[in-house]
Amino acid sequence: MTDIIPTGHRATLERAKLIRAGLGRRHLQERLFKGFGMAAIALALGFVALLFADVLTKGLPAFTQSNLRLSVTYDPEVIGVDPAPVRAAGQSDADFRAANLKWQRDVALLNWNKVVEASLRAAAPADYEIDSRQILTIAETNARHQIRDLFVADPSLLGKTVTVDVLASANADNWIKGNIDRELGDAQQQLSPAARGLIDQFKANGTISSGFSRSIFTNVDSRAAPAAAGLAGAFMGSFYMMLVVIILAVPIGVASAIYLEEFAPKSRLTDLIEVNINNLAAVPSIVFGLLGAAVFINYLHLPLSAPLVGGLVLTLMTLPTIIIATRGALQGVSPALRQAALGMGASRTQMVFHHVLPVTFPSILTATIIGVAQALGETAPLLLIGMNAFVASVPATPLDQATALPVQIYLWQANENRNFFEARTSAAILVLLGFMILLNAIAIFLRTRLEKRIREGPRNGHARRQG
Amino acid sequence: MNSFIIAGLLLVLLGVAYQIGWTKSRGPVTTNGVKVHSRPQYHGSLLAIWTLVPAVIVLGLWAYFGGDITRSFTVAQIPTDVVTSLDQMGLNGAIQRIQQIASGYGVTGELAPYEQAAGDSLRSFQLLTFLCVIAAAAAAGIGALLYARSRITPCLRARNMVEQVVTVLLLACSAIAILTTVGIVASLVTEAYRFFTFISPLDFFFGTVWNPKFSSTVAGDYGQYGLLPLLTGTLMISIIAMLVAVPVGLMAAIYLSQYAPRKVRAVVKPVIEIPAGIPTIVYGFFAPVTVGPFLRDVGGLVGLPISATSALTAGIVMGIMIIPFISSLSDDILNQVPLALRDGAFGPGATQSETIRNVLLPAALPGIVGAFLLAVSRAIGETMIVVLAAGNSPVLRGNPLEPVSTITVSIVNQLTGDTDFAGPQSLVGFALGLTLFVMTLCLNVFALYIVRRFREQYE
Numbered sequence: 001m002t003d004i005i006p007t008g009h010r011a012t013l014e015r016a017k018l019i020r021a022g023l024g025r026r027h028l029q030e031r032l033f034k035g036f037g038m039a040a041i042a043l044a045l046g047f048v049a050l051l052f053a054d055v056l057t058k059g060l061p062a063f064t065q066s067n068l069r070l071s072v073t074y075d076p077e078v079i080g081v082d083p084a085p086v087r088a089a090g091q092s093d094a095d096f097r098a099a100n101l102k103w104q105r106d107v108a109l110l111n112w113n114k115v116v117e118a119s120l121r122a123a124a125p126a127d128y129e130i131d132s133r134q135i136l137t138i139a140e141t142n143a144r145h146q147i148r149d150l151f152v153a154d155p156s157l158l159g160k161t162v163t164v165d166v167l168a169s170a171n172a173d174n175w176i177k178g179n180i181d182r183e184l185g186d187a188q189q190q191l192s193p194a195a196r197g198l199i200d201q202f203k204a205n206g207t208i209s210s211g212f213s214r215s216i217f218t219n220v221d222s223r224a225a226p227a228a229a230g231l232a233g234a235f236m237g238s239f240y241m242m243l244v245v246i247i248l249a250v251p252i253g254v255a256s257a258i259y260l261e262e263f264a265p266k267s268r269l270t271d272l273i274e275v276n277i278n279n280l281a282a283v284p285s286i287v288f289g290l291l292g293a294a295v296f297i298n299y300l301h302l303p304l305s306a307p308l309v310g311g312l313v314l315t316l317m318t319l320p321t322i323i324i325a326t327r328g329a330l331q332g333v334s335p336a337l338r339q340a341a342l343g344m345g346a347s348r349t350q351m352v353f354h355h356v357l358p359v360t361f362p363s364i365l366t367a368t369i370i371g372v373a374q375a376l377g378e379t380a381p382l383l384l385i386g387m388n389a390f391v392a393s394v395p396a397t398p399l400d401q402a403t404a405l406p407v408q409i410y411l412w413q414a415n416e417n418r419n420f421f422e423a424r425t426s427a428a429i430l431v432l433l434g435f436m437i438l439l440n441a442i443a444i445f446l447r448t449r450l451e452k453r454i455r456e457g458p459r460n461g462h463a464r465r466q467g
Numbered sequence: 468m469n470s471f472i473i474a475g476l477l478l479v480l481l482g483v484a485y486q487i488g489w490t491k492s493r494g495p496v497t498t499n500g501v502k503v504h505s506r507p508q509y510h511g512s513l514l515a516i517w518t519l520v521p522a523v524i525v526l527g528l529w530a531y532f533g534g535d536i537t538r539s540f541t542v543a544q545i546p547t548d549v550v551t552s553l554d555q556m557g558l559n560g561a562i563q564r565i566q567q568i569a570s571g572y573g574v575t576g577e578l579a580p581y582e583q584a585a586g587d588s589l590r591s592f593q594l595l596t597f598l599c600v601i602a603a604a605a606a607a608g609i610g611a612l613l614y615a616r617s618r619i620t621p622c623l624r625a626r627n628m629v630e631q632v633v634t635v636l637l638l639a640c641s642a643i644a645i646l647t648t649v650g651i652v653a654s655l656v657t658e659a660y661r662f663f664t665f666i667s668p669l670d671f672f673f674g675t676v677w678n679p680k681f682s683s684t685v686a687g688d689y690g691q692y693g694l695l696p697l698l699t700g701t702l703m704i705s706i707i708a709m710l711v712a713v714p715v716g717l718m719a720a721i722y723l724s725q726y727a728p729r730k731v732r733a734v735v736k737p738v739i740e741i742p743a744g745i746p747t748i749v750y751g752f753f754a755p756v757t758v759g760p761f762l763r764d765v766g767g768l769v770g771l772p773i774s775a776t777s778a779l780t781a782g783i784v785m786g787i788m789i790i791p792f793i794s795s796l797s798d799d800i801l802n803q804v805p806l807a808l809r810d811g812a813f814g815p816g817a818t819q820s821e822t823i824r825n826v827l828l829p830a831a832l833p834g835i836v837g838a839f840l841l842a843v844s845r846a847i848g849e850t851m852i853v854v855l856a857a858g859n860s861p862v863l864r865g866n867p868l869e870p871v872s873t874i875t876v877s878i879v880n881q882l883t884g885d886t887d888f889a890g891p892q893s894l895v896g897f898a899l900g901l902t903l904f905v906m907t908l909c910l911n912v913f914a915l916y917i918v919r920r921f922r923e924q925y926e
């Protein structure tokens with residue numbers, strides 16, 4: 001007996017010793033493991049921070065742009081054109097338009113570059129030597145259209161001098177912002193030495209000033225005048241597509257979720273539909289683009305590049321998101337509410353539409369906004385239905401040619417004037433991300449507000465509703 | 468303009484129908500005290516439905532046939548000798564001129580003698596048909612309205628009828644989701660079948676050279692359409708993406724669900740999930756502009772020739788995109804493991820990391836594998852990142868430091884802006900799409916099956 005206790009005691013002591021000896025290693029392992037976890041979090045957060053920092057540092061400078069303030073003289077020597085046509089009595093719309101178009105064509109055929117050149121020379125020091133081709137590289141090529149359009153709008157400007165703000169060219173903007181290395185040799189510079197010198201002098205005497213770049217928001221895409229390229233057309237294209245998505249995806253999605261969750265008999269078929277919808281949510285977006293190209297474009301002959309078609313494709317893509325979220329919301333409604341409604345004699349339809357659906361409204365709204373935000377950023381399917389075409393106008397209807405914001409980013413990042421378009425693409429990304437953040441913020445705001453209202457109990461509206 | 472008038476009239480008609488049904492159904496209650504089966508709203512709605520359907524059918528018929536009728540009327544206004552002298556395009560031009568005269572906009576140039584008269588009669592014809600159609604639609608609607616009104620009795624089960632209509636509408640909506648899948652499968656299969664009439668499936672699935680020729684080159688020589696270079700590129704990028712995303716995402720999920728204090732979790736979890744909401748084109752821009760040159764410089768320091776657009780660049784950026792996907796799915800799954808398992812391991816003195824590694828992870832493994840498969844299917848189908856960052860070089864090779872191409876990149880390249888699906892050059896996009904669809908479908912079905920099994924295990 002006396003032998004056993006010490007032996008048992010010894011064994012316990014030895015085990016304790018063993019455990020204590022291993023403790024250091026185990027605690028080190030524990031700290032290491034926890035450290036890995038923290039490192040993973042830091043890495044994930046670091047990627048987010050890096051992405052935003054990168055886009056911000058690249059994109060923010062593009063929101064300021066170099067402008068030229070020129071005194072433009074509409075010299076009658078250069079602008080030799082008949083006066084604008086006046087509508088005669090009894091002239092048909094078509095005839096008047098034809099005459100007007102002819103006049104505008106005559107105006108357009110004039111050499112407006114001469115006017116631009118003269119105003120640039122007027123701003124330059126008196127005896128600055130630069131040839132006319134080089135001096136014209138300072139102003140953006142759309143300056144002549146801008147000056148011409150002023151004249152078309154007001155033909156009485158002939159012989160007068162007005163102050164006009166035009167954009168400096170993309171290359172001039174690069175030179176001023178230092179986007180291109182100033183030490184590079186002449187062969188690698190986009191601008192001639194004389195033009196670069198003149199830009200610096202313009203900068204010094206205040207002819208060139210940098211200001212907020214409105215052109216990004218108000219102009220359409222432009223190839224000939226990169227400094228004037230803007231997002232207005234792409235914005236309208238995206239707007240029409242989101243309109244189509246909201247009008248179609250929300251009612252259809254909510255309705256099918258209601259049917260599947262509340263009305264459909266539980267059978268093989270409904271199981272199949274459920275599996276099908278879950279899979280549809282995970283189908284790569286480009287496959288929806290293939291569907292759009294084959295069915296909407298090739299079979300139904302809907303127009304290419306139209307926001308309507310883009311909206312339809314994105315609707316089909318967004319539907320599963322909305323259906324799944326709405327079903328989740330419907331499942332989350334307390335059975336007490338349903339039973340209370342049915343107990344009071346409401347029919348199934350009344351129970352769903354009058355009692356269950358209003359409670360799920362915040363979740364459905366949030367899901368809708370998140371689905372729309374997803375659709376807003378989608379690019380790949382739009383490339384397959386021709387929305388990557390170059391469109392230099394704001395679409396007036398959903399059937400006109402258009403691009404979309406993400407597609408515009410895709411088009412701009414491929415532009416060969418990288419020094420200029422890297423910044424402009426980042427700016428477009430910032431605009432797109434701004435819209436996404438705005439949409440998500442609206443979703444969060446509405447959600448909290450509506451949930452509060454539902455928690456506080458029904459107000460006038462719901463209380464009076466009856467079957 | 469016309470459609471606004473029609474929509475307005477239709478709305479007025481519906482309002483009237485609803486009101487009539489509402490009023491009529493209230494009558495019987497007051498007169499002889501019989502209990503009405505349905506509330507007035509349902510009688511109103513039923514009448515509105517009765518009115519709407521015939522009116523819409525009439526309008527729909529006109530929308531479908533109206534154009535042809537107007538056109539043949541216009542052609543009838545042009546003297547026969549003129550019609551016979553014109554070809555199809557000239558005829559269309561003449562019709563357009565007459566339409567412009569009719570709309571009051573006028574035309575340029577000399578008016579042919581018949582044109583003014585034709586324009587005038589077209590104008591009155593348009594006005595007449597417009598009025599006729601409206602009248603017919605209204606008559607159909609009102610007729611149905613009167614018939615339905617006469618059927619309103621206290622025992623009419625108006626509510627059940629309206630609810631039946633609603634149910635049918637709901638069913639129709641949920642059929643659209645099915646039709647989408649049917650549409651995808653049908654369009655992919657038919658177009659891919661047409662592609663396989665040009666190129667044999669063996670050459671496509673087992674070919675090692677991807678070299679499609681433009682349709683303008685020698686007739687009959689379509690080039691080579693081997694899938695393997697694209698498939699290896701896709702898989703290579705997906706593997707690199709998973710190598711980035713799985714350790715980071717899984718460890719982040721473990722830390723968030725097991726170690727992080729509640730307050731830290733509440734802040735960090737949504738921030739980590741931000742990248743999931745960023746459009747992929749943004750990553751696509753970020754990859755060759757920032758990540759690619761960085762990798763090239765790093766490679767230069769250690770003497771590795773990494774090109775700026777390569778499988779590595781695309782894979783790493785795609786991995787960053789997938790991190791939130793993996794971390795939030797794994798987080799959910801770790802939270803579903805019963806607490807009893809964890810406490811059972813803590814009891815004998817296991818440290819937290821030992822519990823996680825030896826108890827939690829093995830218990831959660833099926834679910835986590837399911838999450839990984841879903842992430843892989845996402846990586847395979849991702850398009851914009853690889854279009855911009857993978858380098859578009861469809862050559863069969865095993866070096867991830869060199870440019871590659873993927874299935875999605877080739878779909879975009881072969882189909883962008885091309886809708887004349889006549890040759891294998893564009894049809895191959897559908898064969899590739901079918902391959903992609905089948906691959907992701909298998910992964911998804913399998914992953915969803917595993918995740919579902921896992922959930923049931925602990926319920």
